[in-house]
Each structure stands twice: as structure tokens, then as C-alpha cells.
Amino acid sequence: MVTAASGQLSLNFEPGLSRKHGSLRRCVAQLVYRYDLNRCAIAADESPGNFSKSLGDRAKGDTTARRFDIDALEAVMDETGDFTPIYYLIDKYLRDEDAKKKQAIDALGTAMPEILRLLRQAGAME
Numbered sequence: 001m002v003t004a005a006s007g008q009l010s011l012n013f014e015p016g017l018s019r020k021h022g023s024l025r026r027c028v029a030q031l032v033y034r035y036d037l038n039r040c041a042i043a044a045d046e047s048p049g050n051f052s053k054s055l056g057d058r059a060k061g062d063t064t065a066r067r068f069d070i071d072a073l074e075a076v077m078d079e080t081g082d083f084t085p086i087y088y089l090i091d092k093y094l095r096d097e098d099a100k101k102k103q104a105i106d107a108l109g110t111a112m113p114e115i116l117r118l119l120r121q122a123g124a125m126e
């Protein structure tokens with residue numbers, strides 16, 4: 001993270017995090033298991049077993065599953081110094097239209113050779 005001279009915040013993060021992880025809970029779970037479940041559970045003042053359960057996927061409407069709370073999220077980020085969950089949220093909710101268009105153009109550029117190959121194979125192109 002770098003602060004520009006004008007006071008505007010500039011962030012460097014991995015694009016596509018929201019597609020890669022699918023949910024904030026999964027993003028946090030990957031971070032926790034990468035840095036060590038026990039270490040993160042202690043920082044969040046939880047037992048590793050309960051902490052692990054709170055990070056697990058829940059079926060819609062399941063009211064018996066443990067909930068992962070915001071205080072635990074802050075504790076994990078404080079402990080690890082990894083702010084990927086924030087970058088996930090930025091990628092999911094704050095991406096600008098120009099970035100979305102550029103990503104779509106890049107994806108088309110990557111996919112186009114395969115599309116052309118398939119069109120030729122189907123006899124639609126000579």
C-alpha cells in the first residue's frame with residue numbers, strides 16, 4: 001500500500017481475488033491455513049477447533065454453524081500482517097468500470113486464439 005503525494009490512497013493488490021476465493025470466508029480461511037491455524041486462533045482468542053469450524057462453509061439457512069466474526073478477522077490480519085481479505089473486498093465491491101473493461105479485453109485476447117481454432121475446426125472459417 002502506497003500513499004500518493006496528493007493524499008490519495010493507492011493500493012497494489014492481486015486482481016481477480018473475488019473470483020479466486022468465491023467468498024470472504026474462504027479468503028480468510030486460506031490466509032489462516034497458510035499462516036498457521038493455531039497461531040491465528042490464539043490471536044483471535046479462540047480454540048483451534050472452534051476457529052476452524054467458524055471458517056468452514058455453511059449451508060444456506062444453517063443456524064447451528066459457528067460464525068466467523070469481524071474481531072477475529074482483525075486479529076488474523078494483525079497477527080499475519082496480510083491484508084488479502086481487504087483486497088478481496090476491494091476487488092469484489094470497488095473495482096472501477098475501466099478496470100473491468102480492461103480485464104474483459106485481456107480475457108478476450110487470451111481466449112481468442114482458442115476461439116479461432118474451434119471455429120476453424122467447426123468449418124466456420126477457412
